[in-house]
Amino acid sequence: MSHGPRSGLAAVSSALLAMSRHLETRDVLKTIVASARELLDAQYAALGVPDDHGGFAQFVVDGVSDAQWKAIGPLPRQHGILAAMLHEARPQRLADVRRDPRFEGWPQAHPDLVDFLGLPIRADGEVIGALFLANKNCPKPDGGCGFTEEDEELLALLAQHAAIALTNARLYERSRELTIAEERSRLAHELHDAVSQKLFSLRLTAQAAAALVDRDPARAKGELHQVAALAAEAADELRAAVVELRPAALDEDGLIATLRTQIQVLDRAHSARVTFTGAGYRALPAAQEEALLRVAQEALHNALRHARAEHVDVSVERRGGGAVLRVADDGDGFDPAAVGRAGRHLGLVSMRDRASGVGGTLTVESAPGKGTTIEMEVPGG
Numbered sequence: 001m002s003h004g005p006r007s008g009l010a011a012v013s014s015a016l017l018a019m020s021r022h023l024e025t026r027d028v029l030k031t032i033v034a035s036a037r038e039l040l041d042a043q044y045a046a047l048g049v050p051d052d053h054g055g056f057a058q059f060v061v062d063g064v065s066d067a068q069w070k071a072i073g074p075l076p077r078q079h080g081i082l083a084a085m086l087h088e089a090r091p092q093r094l095a096d097v098r099r100d101p102r103f104e105g106w107p108q109a110h111p112d113l114v115d116f117l118g119l120p121i122r123a124d125g126e127v128i129g130a131l132f133l134a135n136k137n138c139p140k141p142d143g144g145c146g147f148t149e150e151d152e153e154l155l156a157l158l159a160q161h162a163a164i165a166l167t168n169a170r171l172y173e174r175s176r177e178l179t180i181a182e183e184r185s186r187l188a189h190e191l192h193d194a195v196s197q198k199l200f201s202l203r204l205t206a207q208a209a210a211a212l213v214d215r216d217p218a219r220a221k222g223e224l225h226q227v228a229a230l231a232a233e234a235a236d237e238l239r240a241a242v243v244e245l246r247p248a249a250l251d252e253d254g255l256i257a258t259l260r261t262q263i264q265v266l267d268r269a270h271s272a273r274v275t276f277t278g279a280g281y282r283a284l285p286a287a288q289e290e291a292l293l294r295v296a297q298e299a300l301h302n303a304l305r306h307a308r309a310e311h312v313d314v315s316v317e318r319r320g321g322g323a324v325l326r327v328a329d330d331g332d333g334f335d336p337a338a339v340g341r342a343g344r345h346l347g348l349v350s351m352r353d354r355a356s357g358v359g360g361t362l363t364v365e366s367a368p369g370k371g372t373t374i375e376m377e378v379p380g381g
Helices: 008-020 025-040 066-072 080-087 149-212 217-244 250-269 286-305 336-341 348-357
Strands: 042-050 056-062 092-094 116-123 126-136 273-279 311-319 322-329 361-366 372-378
Touching: 025 042, 025 056, 025 126, 025 149, 080 092, 080 116, 080 126, 116 149, 126 149, 149 217, 250 273, 250 286, 250 311, 286 311, 286 322, 286 348, 286 372, 348 361, 348 372
Parallel strands: 273 311
Antiparallel strands: 042 056, 042 126, 092 116, 116 126, 311 322, 322 372, 361 372
């Protein structure tokens, strides 16, 4: 609950910074609503993102407990004052929302709203949401409105930045979906290569057995045993493709389980030994886990495709309130400075950008013939 309004530039700055810290759409919505309620010292705040069917794809509230929200029931429809904000695209400031001719009532468990201030959130000429506050925490003269014109101007400023934050969050989520699709495709190629190699070996071994069957039956029998072993390995690879090739489900499985699954696939798909350990890890903000996963994938790709490593070890461990990812290989190694001068980066720029984008750091240790160790640390939330 709010403990009173904060005034001035510091309060506005704090609200805008809070919005900019989040990349997940749901987190952005919750931050916008909480910031608006605190900034304007209202009892209730809500933000709805409309769908194309007369309802809301998402609806976030602040000032209502989980038990109250559950008792209220289904999400509201686009009617009454909410419809006015979405379709007329102009502010709605009312002394008593219940006396407005557009008011159509609310469920029995719904809190009693009186003074009301609502604004559409617009981006590129399109209304992408409706933000409203109710019951300002101040004495209200009879017939007066608790929300002032200055409140409306402040909320309008917040709504403009909310539009930017929401648009960025949507772009981020679309980008993540594309990245996941690309990763699925890449893993599919990894598995395809592995199965193709097994089948090629299987064919050669079968040909050798056929050539030996008349003149050296004992050796032919040995080759046939090898055929059976290769066929079993190929079947295992195909089973991995069907069962384990799926998008990285950080939200459902968490970072540790997602990394472990992908590393098991890579270990089977390559001749190199790929291992994973996780120690004392605890969940981090979604953006940080996403960055850790992508850096691990990039480092693994470099080690397995370019460094000719025989062993790659990946570990994630807790450090303070955050975590450290470490990817170490015994491959060819390289001179990081020389790579930069030659205009080749091996994904290092991308990895550093991902780390700094979530407040983390990335260090690279490598030398020709000495392998490579990439370490990324994030502070946690």
